[in-house]
Amino acid sequence: MGLPISLHDIRAAADRLAGVAHKTPVLTSRLADERAGAQLFFKCENLQRVGAFKFRGAYNALAQFTPEQRRGGVIAFSSGNHAQAIALAARLLGMPSVLVMPGDAPPGKLAATRAYQQGQRGSEVVLYDRWREDREAIGKRIAAERGMTLIPPFDHPHVMAGQGTAALELLQETGSLDALLVCVGGGGLISGCAVAALGLQPGIAVYGVEPAAGNDVQQSVARGEIVRIDVPDTIADGAQTQAPGKLTFEVIRQCVRGMLTVSDVQLIETMRFFAEHMKLVVEPTGCLAAAAALERVVDLRGQRVGVILSGGNVDRVRYGHWLAGDPA
Amino acid sequence: MGLPISLHDIRAAADRLAGVAHKTPVLTSRLADERAGAQLFFKCENLQRVGAFKFRGAYNALAQFTPEQRRGGVIAFSSGNHAQAIALAARLLGMPSVLVMPGDAPPGKLAATRAYQQGQRGSEVVLYDRWREDREAIGKRIAAERGMTLIPPFDHPHVMAGQGTAALELLQETGSLDALLVCVGGGGLISGCAVAALGLQPGIAVYGVEPAAGNDVQQSVARGEIVRIDVPDTIADGAQTQAPGKLTFEVIRQCVRGMLTVSDVQLIETMRFFAEHMKLVVEPTGCLAAAAALERVVDLRGQRVGVILSGGNVDRVRYGHWLAGDPA
Numbered sequence: 001m002g003l004p005i006s007l008h009d010i011r012a013a014a015d016r017l018a019g020v021a022h023k024t025p026v027l028t029s030r031l032a033d034e035r036a037g038a039q040l041f042f043k044c045e046n047l048q049r050v051g052a053f054k055f056r057g058a059y060n061a062l063a064q065f066t067p068e069q070r071r072g073g074v075i076a077f078s079s080g081n082h083a084q085a086i087a088l089a090a091r092l093l094g095m096p097s098v099l100v101m102p103g104d105a106p107p108g109k110l111a112a113t114r115a116y117q118q119g120q121r122g123s124e125v126v127l128y129d130r131w132r133e134d135r136e137a138i139g140k141r142i143a144a145e146r147g148m149t150l151i152p153p154f155d156h157p158h159v160m161a162g163q164g165t166a167a168l169e170l171l172q173e174t175g176s177l178d179a180l181l182v183c184v185g186g187g188g189l190i191s192g193c194a195v196a197a198l199g200l201q202p203g204i205a206v207y208g209v210e211p212a213a214g215n216d217v218q219q220s221v222a223r224g225e226i227v228r229i230d231v232p233d234t235i236a237d238g239a240q241t242q243a244p245g246k247l248t249f250e251v252i253r254q255c256v257r258g259m260l261t262v263s264d265v266q267l268i269e270t271m272r273f274f275a276e277h278m279k280l281v282v283e284p285t286g287c288l289a290a291a292a293a294l295e296r297v298v299d300l301r302g303q304r305v306g307v308i309l310s311g312g313n314v315d316r317v318r319y320g321h322w323l324a325g326d327p328a
Numbered sequence: 329m330g331l332p333i334s335l336h337d338i339r340a341a342a343d344r345l346a347g348v349a350h351k352t353p354v355l356t357s358r359l360a361d362e363r364a365g366a367q368l369f370f371k372c373e374n375l376q377r378v379g380a381f382k383f384r385g386a387y388n389a390l391a392q393f394t395p396e397q398r399r400g401g402v403i404a405f406s407s408g409n410h411a412q413a414i415a416l417a418a419r420l421l422g423m424p425s426v427l428v429m430p431g432d433a434p435p436g437k438l439a440a441t442r443a444y445q446q447g448q449r450g451s452e453v454v455l456y457d458r459w460r461e462d463r464e465a466i467g468k469r470i471a472a473e474r475g476m477t478l479i480p481p482f483d484h485p486h487v488m489a490g491q492g493t494a495a496l497e498l499l500q501e502t503g504s505l506d507a508l509l510v511c512v513g514g515g516g517l518i519s520g521c522a523v524a525a526l527g528l529q530p531g532i533a534v535y536g537v538e539p540a541a542g543n544d545v546q547q548s549v550a551r552g553e554i555v556r557i558d559v560p561d562t563i564a565d566g567a568q569t570q571a572p573g574k575l576t577f578e579v580i581r582q583c584v585r586g587m588l589t590v591s592d593v594q595l596i597e598t599m600r601f602f603a604e605h606m607k608l609v610v611e612p613t614g615c616l617a618a619a620a621a622l623e624r625v626v627d628l629r630g631q632r633v634g635v636i637l638s639g640g641n642v643d644r645v646r647y648g649h650w651l652a653g654d655p656a
Contacts, residue, residue: 047607279608320647320651320653323647323648
């Protein structure tokens with residue numbers, strides 16, 4: 001089976017994102033290199049708009065709407081970074097957005113999403129009861145009534161191609177790399193990044209990193225088919241997906257050298273490393289790839305390695321307790 | 329009286345630092361702009377080597393040593409960012425460094441300084457008893473015995489010119505600015521930055537920001553002569569200086585439009601803002617300039633404003649408690 005996206009799609013996404021998404025910095029650290037025994041290049045998507053790479057895919061998808069789709073606007077289900085990314089991209093493109101979010105989502109996330117929608121006619125957050133209502137039914141009804149287009153968080157070629165621009169920018173800045181480490185939730189980021197990286201540098205080894213408690217993609221790759229797991233118990237809330245998407249799994253199966261896992265304890269250690277030594281706030285999910293390198297989960301000795309820090313959206317108080325060493 | 333440094337000196341420092349210091353990113357935030365009512369450009373010296381702008385001045389000074397001075401090496405008194413900056417610059421230039429530090433300095437700072445000295449023959453940290461010994465006498469004795477050159481933390485033209493490269497880079501990236509906000513401890517950073525900024529853009533308004541509890545420079549400017557205060561009680565430990573230097577005061581007196589102050593509470597609010605919304609760890613001293621903008625201590629409405637974030641070296645546990653909202 002051919003791949004659902006190509007390097008050409010990612011280059012086209014990069015053109016759409018030029019001047020709209022931040023070209024995030026690539027940072028290095030002597031101490032990180034010592035710990036990893038490798039030369040690490042951190043692509044700081046925690047410094048991206050909305051605090052995560054998700055803005056890339058959302059904007060790339062919405063920018064390709066037909067005039068009719070634009071009039072209707074976009075609808076998405078998400079309580080996380082995808083919601084804010086869709087809300088901001090819709091606002092920038094002047095279209096309405098509806099975000100279907102659980103009523104018990106963190107107040108900060110609701111407020112942030114509404115702030116991005118402010119002043120955009122026809123935009124709103126629709127709350128549902130996680131225990132009693134079916135968000136898909138709600139979404140389908142609103143989409144039909146209002147003529148809105150649903151954009152899923154990862155299993156969509158335009159979303160995947162948009163996410164791939166993170167690796168494109170990274171490799172354009174660093175030149176030749178031996179390996180690339182990417183965190184994996186539903187697989188949108190790694191599928192885009194793998195196609196970009198292999199397109200530019202066919203010999204590069206791309207590794208995906210999941211929380212040990214939520215290794216649905218590792219299991220799926222081992223089994224050769226999509227495996228669905230229970231909602232995993234991990235602090236990496238962006239990687240609590242239960243299964244990869246059809247499209248993302250196909251890319252991962254064909255393009256990714258290996259799937260790795262790290263523990264929550266290793267994620268907390270890595271968050272502390274970034275705060276203390278690199279002055280960066282990185283959310284637990286955003287630490288997955290870096291943790292695999294810093295904790296030497298895979299042998300990278302002597303290599304030049306790209307590491308994507310996917311986001312920095314973490315509750316301030318909880319994060320403060322993690323840094324201070326108090327119980328989470 | 330003429331100024332002790334010129335734009336030419338700062339350009340020469342930039343040449344020495346090219347490829348050695350990080351060209352730190354300039355970040356922006358829609359939310360920060362809304363709060364300030366201005367367009368803010370944050371120069372992220374917290375992402376500089378050793379976690380603070382101090383590396384610029386230290387390296388620029390040591391790079392101008394004569395061959396004989398290089399053989400002898402450098403000595404400095406500091407328990408803060410200057411110590412680490414001197415240790416790293418000396419190592420990069422292949423010369424010994426002696427840092428005279430109080431025996432009760434935070435263990436993390438001692439360890440970091442020693443780590444930078446590792447493998448550099450003749451380098452060491454010399455501890456002294458703050459209550460019973462005179463560090464200047466210790467320093468002078470060692471300097472004489474070993475033929476070492478003392479580099480002070482701020483009151484030195486080469487140090488000041490090095491620090492000015494932060495503003496040079498900022499203005500080269502942003503183009504025309506209406507104002508520049510800089511934190512003030514001993515005045516090394518602001519004196520270099522003011523000369524750079526006014527040299528490039530003569531109409532720019534440069535403001536210095538001190539902790540309210542430690543406004544020795546504000547008092548000195550008001551009095552027209554150097555005023556010495558007690559060691560100020562503030563969390564901004566990099567601005568606990570008791571008086572500006574002779575050279576730095578001369579530049580501040582002539583080039584700085586106004587001296588502002590912010591409270592420790594405002595610094596904590598600003599640290600939280602950076603962690604939550606910009607994913608950056610900024611130390612209390614590093615928040616001084618930003619706090620003045622975000623808390624509208626001075627009227628910047630509608631202006632394009634450069635803001636220097638001077639450093640990110642803060643005890644992780646204490647910082648965690650500040651973020652979590654626990655008592656400091």
